[in-house]
Amino acid sequence: MLNSIALFSQNCDLRYSGYVLDKYDNQPQVKALVEFIETDYQVLSDEDGNFVIDGICPGEYNLKITHPGCIDFFKKVSIENNLSENIFVNHRINQLDEVFVEDLKQRKLSQTSIEKNFTQELIQKFSSKNLADLVGTISGVSILKTGTNVVKPIINGVYGSRVLIVQDGSKLQDHEWGEDHAPSIDVNSIDRLQLIKGAMGLQYGNAIGGIIKISPIEFIPKDTLFGGVFASYHDNGKLNSSSVRINKTKKNGFFTTLRMGLKSSGDLKSPDYFLTNSGYNEKSGSFSIGNKSLNRMWRLGYSIFRKEIGILKASHVGNPGDIFRALDSDVPTIINPYSRKISHPRQLTTHNKVFGNYNLYFKNLSKINFNYVYQKNRREEFDFRLGLSDEIPSIDITLQTHDLNIDYESNKSGSLSWKTGLKVTFQDNYSDPETGVKRLIPDYLRSEIGGYFLTAFVPSNLFQLEFGLRYDYDYISAKKYYYIKTWEKRGYNNQFQNTIIKETSSGQYLTQQDLSFQNLSSSLGLNFLISESINGILNFGIISRSPSPSELFSDGLHHGMATIENGDLRIKNETAFKTSVSFEKNNGIFKWNINGYISNINDYILVEPSGIDQISRGAFQVWSYRQTDASFIGYDFDYSLNFKKNIYLNGNFSWVWAKEKSNNLPIISIPPINFKNSLLVDDIFEKISFSIYQNYVGEQKRYPDNNFNTTIFEDGNFVDKQVDISTPPKKYSLYGLSINYKLNNSVNLSFDVENILNESYRNYLNRFRYYADEPGRTIILKLNYKF
């Protein structure tokens, strides 16, 4: 990747050598990067921890040693003569550290959390897909879909505001708008991706399910220009995707990155028909600039993401009778020939972001970090509009968020280290009234102030302990119109009468809703060695989160579902008590990891049918948000069997079970049992890798009954018909293959086939499962060129 020419002067013939050893047990540290910062002198330590740098000019140098799983070591060295010395690094005390170098793939966000690092290879494999598809490869992570293009991750059975996506140091906004909104991220823009299952990410917020963290790579200071080009094609949908990235780094620590990406797909095809209006267009770009030196680092950047998404035509149902007919029909009610055109209904989302980051590293190895992020999300939904131009959206929301974080991290040389930080967030949501449709989410202002404290205690190599505490104050001020009839029907007239500002001539109340929430969360993590190769992790977390604006205020018709969705002003915080335990064996022929959890969530917020509302289109089901005590139990299992030198059998399995405590009824949208197995043959002639995989998804037998009746005219009579929106689809098994050919160090080609048997199936976690099958066989070609 990096190529540079060292400039040697005449007297430059000195040698600096030694061993890199673990401070605690004197174990040699293999492949530690030993470098003089701001120079070209750098080597990796060998099997014995030994390193030798030759051809050094006399002078003062800043030595830096980086090693996977170690804290970065800094020291000033003065070279007058040949010098040999041993360097002791803190191998275990890196719990809170987050200084990443590209090679350090194994470095965890926290030593006592259950987490997964995504390799560059895996991220590249999903470069033409969605973030949720990528994280969905992990055991215990599933995908909630609305159609084929709106996808979001489910971790350990929970989703939405319970899963935090952190990018460039702050929370990615837009979950506030409800379930049918996908995160605005292009997989191509991801350098590093880490996923924490469970409660151990209090630094970032109150996430009951888990945290997905996306962060940039750090560059080695060298004069160089590098980058890559990526292109891919899917035969299904005739998708094409390309991206370019250029990085420029300088010896003095300066770096800049420019990236652009385009993706475009037409209608996808299920085995028997086209999924009309399932295409999309995505454009994204980012630019960042920064400088890293021994005692400070700054970074500034801007990114934009714009995606236009077609919504399956057949999902555009007008009333419950239409849903009944859609369910009753084996094929979608509208099937047109293949087209690349994205027509109504469609969504347009735009995400703009500006960020700035400043780090100060102190001599005692503590550091302080300032991070500011401004995000502007806009979401427009276009429907058929009678008597209006179709170019006037029926939903047009703009959400602006400012996030400011300050973090301080202590010196980590002792057995006790700590980290603390403060977060301030301001948010402004604006729904454009020009739509002429009642606002789904009202105008609101939201301010949040929060702080956290984390501490790690490492008495020995065998045992590590981390404790975290977080407090947030959350204030939402909304101005919302309610139809007086609705207001009274929901019983707001007593409790909230004093929030009414005025009554309008058309029978609406304008109300002022000032709501505040306080959240106190804490976590405790233990990591202990059970035997030489088996490691145990135990996590306890009490996590509290505020209700999101969609849970409080939603008010309107959900077109794709033909339901009316109502938030509830009375909704309060949700608190989870989660215990997870994990055992892992990370070496040897048979590696495995098992993770079990029990999560009791008090005042779990869910949305479900609460009655029927008669509007002119017909009798609609009303879905209301409510709270109940819920209980989740589950486990995930991963294994990797390396039974011959380059042959691996990998797989994972996950199971989750959830119920409402008061009535023992199942909870909606819980992922069914699933397991994946793959056989990988690596390094064939050192160039080719080949894998085949199988993915089994069971039938979810535990689901709440939300069926309702509608009258249908049949053979001259009106008959009551049940609209079965509850029964999950049948189990299915998918197979695929993947061939990767590494032409040389810079060019990589791959060929994949998904759903190779062209299986027709429907997915319980897809809200459009009523209308159409999932896509059929897909052949994917990819080219990756690095320079």
Next chain:
Amino acid sequence: MNKNIISKIALLSLLLIFSYCSKSDDPVEVNEVEAFTRVVLKVGGYTYTYNVGSPAPEIKLAFGEVYGTSIEFYDASDPNDVENMTLEVIEEADEHYIFYEVSSGVGLNITSNSSDVIGAESKGININTDWTATDNGSGTLRVSLIHQPTSVSGTTRASLGGETDIEVDWPIVVA
């Protein structure tokens, strides 16, 4: 020096808070513009009006009579500004179709009238219809306004496809 930075940031935060709190304009009221809230059937000389939220009135027909009938759609969500949406339907005639279903207890034939508006497949969209009362009885008449029907030649609701914009059930008596 660090304290300095922190205090600057705190100041900046406060400024932000104040700038946000000063925004106090009331949001504009939205009156839904495309909601159909009223359907009017003019059957012969009689007018039957359905308003959303209350039951549709009973339609009374005399056995053997033929009624020239027209249907009108209104947005009456703002009582001070009732909008006639029928013209919009007529303007987009090729994307709309009005479908009548009569329960088996009632003898009533509904056909497109010569003055009907022509839409998709060169067929009348049933804005103007002739109603012939062929037998005594009582039952229900379901009127659906369908948007973008996949076909307008079928005789069942399922065969027409499309999205239902309005569906109103009227009690009906032929005597």
